[in-house]
Every structure is written in structure tokens, then in C-alpha cells.
Amino acid sequence: MSTGSFTVSQPLNYRGGKRVQPADGSGTEEAYEPATGRVIATFQCSGEKEVDLAVQSAKAAFKIWRKKSGMERSRILLEAARIIRERRDEIATVETINNGKSIFEAGFDIDISWQCLEYYAGLAGSMAGEHVQLPGGSFGYTIREPLGVCVGIGAWNYPFQIAVWKSAPALACGNAMIFKPSPFTPVSVVLLAEIYTEAGVPPGLFNVVQGGAATGQFLCQHRDVAKVSFTGSVPTGKKIMELSSQGIKPVTLELGGKSPLIIFSDCDIENAVKGAMMANFLTQGEVCCNGTRVFVQREILDKFTEEVVKQTQKIKIGDPLLENTRMGPLINRSHLQRVLGFIEQGKKQGAKVLCGGDLYIPEDPKLKDGYYMKPCILGNCKDDMTCVKEEIFGPVMSILPFDTETEVLERANDTTFGLAAGVFTKDIQRAHRVVAELQAGVCYINNYNVSPVELPFGGYKMSGFGRENGRVTIEYYSQLKTVCVEMGDVESVF
């Protein structure tokens, strides 16, 4: 498949084990190919009736799925992982077309997705409660039970991977899920739904409803929804929490960030440069955990800056479906303008553009309406500049010099966000001392933005709560039932 040729004509909702047109709607949306600016799909946003049909379908499937043993669920999830592995290139291609990230990166996202399914399939068979001995031969035990119908609401930067990070643990625990992707990226999650069906989940166990805020609200407010897991911005996260609180529904919130990356003068500079680029330029910088505030110790500021600028200028921008491209277009025109706006404001506040920061027009005429920009590095930054304080969600790195460990820790933590942080140093004691002080849910030592599915992922402070990945996520998709068994007579106080 080549850029400029893909369109979707099939329905994008998925209910009861097949693609369906929504029963009712609240407006129409268009999805784009960011590389060309072409419309690739037009779809109706699901209304209250469609949301209810999806919930009823999930409830019916949940009755079957919850009765299966962990091993039975495990086999089906492993089969889904196998199909994803087999269809890796096709899914990555769809992801690239609809999101804009390079095909090289999209392939890794799909790898992380099947690995996540394998990981939770592995845990499904070992979920168990405990047995507790009580006086007089009485005893108690606990059972880890699913919650019921869970809702997943996703952002547009990792459409397929976000859907797997939510559904794999949810299904492993015995729940059903209704997923609503971002209206910007509606396409790939339906492939996941088809794969689950092919792998053998009961029809209705994983449903997809398309739409924006209104559809999301219907989902959060539905009385038969037991839990909401959300990935997106802080303002929407607040709304989701508010809506879910009406029904006392637990929520997982994976929100934004403005993470610090601290580079000490005793680091391996080559690795630190690579780390800073990994921390800023994956998926065109549209990554929640990016380390966009790059604190560099003054002794190595010039050397580090010179090298990171040189390497950034070499990033191959262009058609995201070409194997050698490393940066594709941003998600849409308004987001591109927003990112460029941050750079303009940074300049007015005294930041210096060291490279990039302007539009990129590819030579290929079919890409002329795409949303490309050159990755940007800002020097002469100060902590109170807007570009340093706010999440830009684009390829913009801010370099901030520092002198001492105490000073940099205070500055690194001076943010309302707390998703991730990184440190580059060869001093192992310093690395752990610094990490112990960082207020962030995910910390990297001498690397950045790797995502092993075995490790929990999630934020501190306004970056949210709850976790994705890792063993702990089982707790966010299950509940404990305590059973108390009397082996003697009732000793009544009456």
C-alpha cells in the first residue's frame, strides 16, 4: 500500500462480533491521512442508543466470558497475539496512514501490542485469591473477580497500542470492554476488534463505538458501565472523573506531561544525545511521557547542544510509509499550527531556535497538503517560558542549563505534571539518589521512552493515577470478594 491510496468504506463501529452502522448518531466526523491531508473515512458519531446497544451486547458476552477459567481466557488472548504478530505489517500500515507516524515506528507499536497480550495471557491463568485460617477451624478466602463492562477511551497518538494496553488486562481479568478511539484515528481499533473475534472471544466482548466528547460522555454515564480507563488530556481527564463519580465508577487516568530529562556532565554524551532524541521526537513528539525539558549541566552544555542539533537536523522527514523515513506529519493542521504557535511564543519570550521549528514541504507533490514540520530545538530557555511550562505535544525540545544536583531537582519537580523523568549519568549512586527525589510515575536511568510491557506505566500528580502494563494493572480491572466460612455454631450477641 502506498501513501494517498487508502480509503475506508466499511462501517467503523463494531458490535456483537461484526462491523455495524450506529443505530443513532450525534453528527458526522471525517478522519484524515495526515501525510496528504486527504479524507480517508467519514463516519457517524454514536448516539445514546448505539452506546446502550454496545453496553447490552457487552453485558451478554461478559456473562459467558466471566465463567471461563483463566487458562481458557489465556489461550484465546494468545491466539489474538499470534494473529497480530502475523498481521503486523498490515496493521502498522493502517496506523501510519491514519496517524502519520513512520512505518518504522508503527511496527514497534504493534510489537508492543502483541507482547502486551502475551503478557496478560500469561497472568490470566495465575490470578487467584488467598486462603486465611480463622479460629475454631473457620476460614476465609478471597476471590479476584472481574468488574463487568469496562470502557476504554483513547487518544490519537498510539491508537492501536492504547486499545491493547486497556483491553488486554481487562479481558484477561474476565471483563468485557467498549472502546472509543479518538475521532482523529478511528480505523485501526476495528482491526483489533476483528482479531479478538477471530481469536475466539464471545461476540460482543470487545465493541467499538466511534465519536467524540458526546459519545464519550454517554459511555461514562451509562449505569451498566463498571469502570472507565482514559488516555488523553488533563482537562478531559477531569471531566471523565467528574462524570464517572456520579456512578461511583473507578477510573484510570493516563494524562499529559511535561517531563524533565536531566543530563549530568559525567554522562556518556553520545548516549545522552540519543536519549534526548528518543525523549522528544518519537511519533513527531506527540507522546505523553516525552522528556521535553532537557536540563543539561553547564560544563557540557555547548558540546551536548552542538551534537543534538547536528543529529536532529539529520532526521529524515517525509512520506511515513517509506522505510527510511523517521518523522512523518503531525496529526492535523490545527495541531500543527498550535505547535508552531508555541515556538513563536517561545521566541517572543527569549528562546532561541537552534534548529527546525518551521514547516517542512516534501518534494513529492502528493504530500504537499500534509502537516509536516522540522523538529525543533530551543536554546536560551527559562523555566517560566510557556514553551517550557506547557505540554506542546509536538517535536519541540527545550534545553535548560543547570549547575547543581539540588538546583536541578527543584526545577525538575516544579510542575503540576508527573508522568515521566529521566537521568543520564555514569555515577550509579547519583542516578538512584536523583530518581528517588523525582516526582514522576515512570523514571528512566540512561535511556528514555522504552516501553517494556512488564513494567507499570502511569503518572503522579496531574498526570493521572492508576497504571497500565505490569502485574499491578490486574488490580485496576478486578475486585476482591471476601468469603467468610463458619465451621462452628453462631455465637450471637443477642
Ligand SMILES: NC(=O)C1=CN([C@@H]2O[C@H](COP(=O)(O)OP(=O)(O)OC[C@H]3O[C@@H](n4cnc5c(N)ncnc54)[C@H](O)[C@@H]3O)[C@@H](O)[C@H]2O)C=CC1
Ligand atoms: N499518559 C498517557 O498514557 C497518555 C496521555 N496522552 C495525553 O492525551 C492528550 C492528547 O490526546 P487527545 O486525544 O488530544 O486528548 P483529549 O483529551 O482531547 O481526547 C482524548 C479522548 O477523550 C475523548 N473525549 C473528549 N472529551 C470527552 C468528554 N467530555 N467525555 C468523554 N470523552 C471525551 C476524545 O474523543 C478522545 O477519544 C495529551 O495531553 C497527551 O499527553 C496521550 C497519550 C498517552
Ligand SMILES: NCCCC(=O)O
Ligand atoms: N510507548 C509509550 C506510549 C505512551 C503514550 O501513549 O503516549
